[in-house]
Amino acid sequence: MPAQDNLKPVLTATEVNALMASVYPQLNDEFTSYEALDVFPGGCTVRLNANERHLRPGGTVSGPSLFTLADIGGYACVLSHAGPDALSVTTNLNINFMRKAEAGPIDGHCRILKLGKSLMVFDIDIVAGPEGHTVAHATGTYSIPPKRADNVVK
Template sequence: MPKQTALTPVMTADEINDYLNVVYPQLNDQYSDYVAIDVKPGECTVRLNANERHLRPGDTVSGPCLFTLADIGGYACVLSHIGREALAVTTNLNINFMRKATAGPVDGHCRILKLGKTLMVFDIDIVADGATVAHATGTYAIPPRKQIA
């Protein structure tokens, strides 16, 4: 699928991480589990630094942790392309789990499929140890811009 290269990021990965620490501090608490690591036109990469806190029996990264990574990927993508808008919210997220992910870095490669005035549609390929462990698609609602009188 072609990349959406006509899109221009307005925030860097570091700026997204700083912003998330302010508007969503409970995401990581005192840890750095979920982080944005790269932003490009129409896409971003997020990482789950998975450790024993994220594992279910069988030394497998839990589904809820991978789902959170997918959701944070969408949030990072929308923020990186529309700016600081804390109230952009998930309206849909569908995930397919394909294989086991173990502790260590789990990367989510997120791509904007469509960015409109009120919705952003994205997909995310979640990769661990060089293999896709899950794939998700989702939609974020973008609140209307406030009018300045």
């Protein structure tokens, strides 16, 4: 399915990171584990800087850590394309785990499949390792609150 091709970002990756740090500071605490790397028309790239805190026994990055990366990808897309409304929320997220991910940078390549007035549907390909193999793939939906002057964070 091709991504929606008429989308233009309203925030940069730097602005998305600053907004997430202000409205969701507990995401990264004192570490920068999750971050937006790039925002482009119709999508974004996010990263998990996975270290020992993200590993389950056996040296594999945990499913909850990869699930969080998928959710952060959707959040970065909705913030950067629908506007800086921190009250946008996940309404659905499905993930398939393909192969083991080890500690190190894990990137999520997110694309918006449909952006409407109240919902955004996206998918994200999560890749890791020297060859950039897909370790997980997710699809999700974000609910976008109605536009009001009092719920926009700038």
